Amino acid sequence: MAAGILVGAVAAAVLSTGGGVTGGGVQGGVPGDGATGGVTTRSAADAYWMRAEATFAPPMALIPSPAVTYDMGLVPAASWIQVEQRSDAAGTTVTARVRGLRPGHAYGVHVHRKPCGATPDAAGGHYQHRVDPVRPSKDPAYLNSDNEVWLDFTAAADGSGSAWAHHRWGFRPGEAASVVLHREQGGAGDRVACFTVPFGSLPVA
Numbered sequence: 220m221a222a223g224i225l226v227g228a229v230a231a232a233v234l235s236t237g238g239g240v241t242g243g244g245v246q247g248g249v250p251g252d253g254a255t256g257g258v259t260t261r262s263a264a265d266a267y268w269m270r271a272e273a274t275f276a277p278p279m280a281l282i283p284s285p286a287v288t289y290d291m292g293l294v295p296a297a298s299w300i301q302v303e304q305r306s307d308a309a310g311t312t313v314t315a316r317v318r319g320l321r322p323g324h325a326y327g328v329h330v331h332r333k334p335c336g337a338t339p340d341a342a343g344g345h346y347q348h349r350v351d352p353v354r355p356s357k358d359p360a361y362l363n364s365d366n367e368v369w370l371d372f373t374a375a376a377d378g379s380g381s382a383w384a385h386h387r388w389g390f391r392p393g394e395a396a397s398v399v400l401h402r403e404q405g406g407a408g409d410r411v412a413c414f415t416v417p418f419g420s421l422p423v424a
């Protein structure tokens with residue numbers, strides 16, 4: 220089973236005091252038996268929390284997944300990814316966890332600006348806090364892990380891996396939409412997989 224999409228609000232304001240909880244309802248498919256995918260978000264006046272997970276599938280899979288693999292050698296079908304975001308006044312922490320990848324391989328991973336698509340370039344460039352006026356961005360003054368969200372990791376012997384990054388800034392609304400896995404670390408290189416993720420922003424006061 221690929222991914223069902225479940226967007227739900229938690230009844231109580233978990234993340235903050237005095238904040239209203241927004242959102243809610245079920246969108247898209249209902250999680251099926253044994254489904255491993257899904258999205259949960261919680262937002263309040265001063266915080267946003269999101270967790271999304273899915274199993275990877277090829278772009279043209281019969282059961283489409285928000286997690287797409289373009290290289291079955293490095294990101295096999297049915298391998299798994301989970302991405303979590305927590306944003307509040309202190310900044311934004313993004314965490315990625317994977318299972319089923321190639322043991323020992325060093326993956327480069329970043330937050331990208333657009334959703335995944337049938338081709339690897341669909342996800343657009345990296346999300347940048349200070350936006351490089353030149354695209355594609357190659358200037359190390361902009362292309363770095365302080366100005367972008369990098370989640371590079373090396374898969375362990377069992378194929379699992381994880382990484383997290385914290386920044387003292389948050390995403391601009393609608394400008395962060397996916398996590399892309401690259402063949403190499405260091406900020407560039409072939410894109411081997413992509414996961415469309417509902418990154419969120421803090422409400423504008």
Ligand SMILES: [Cu+2]
Nearest residue numbers: 328329345399
């Ligand atoms: Cu990237």
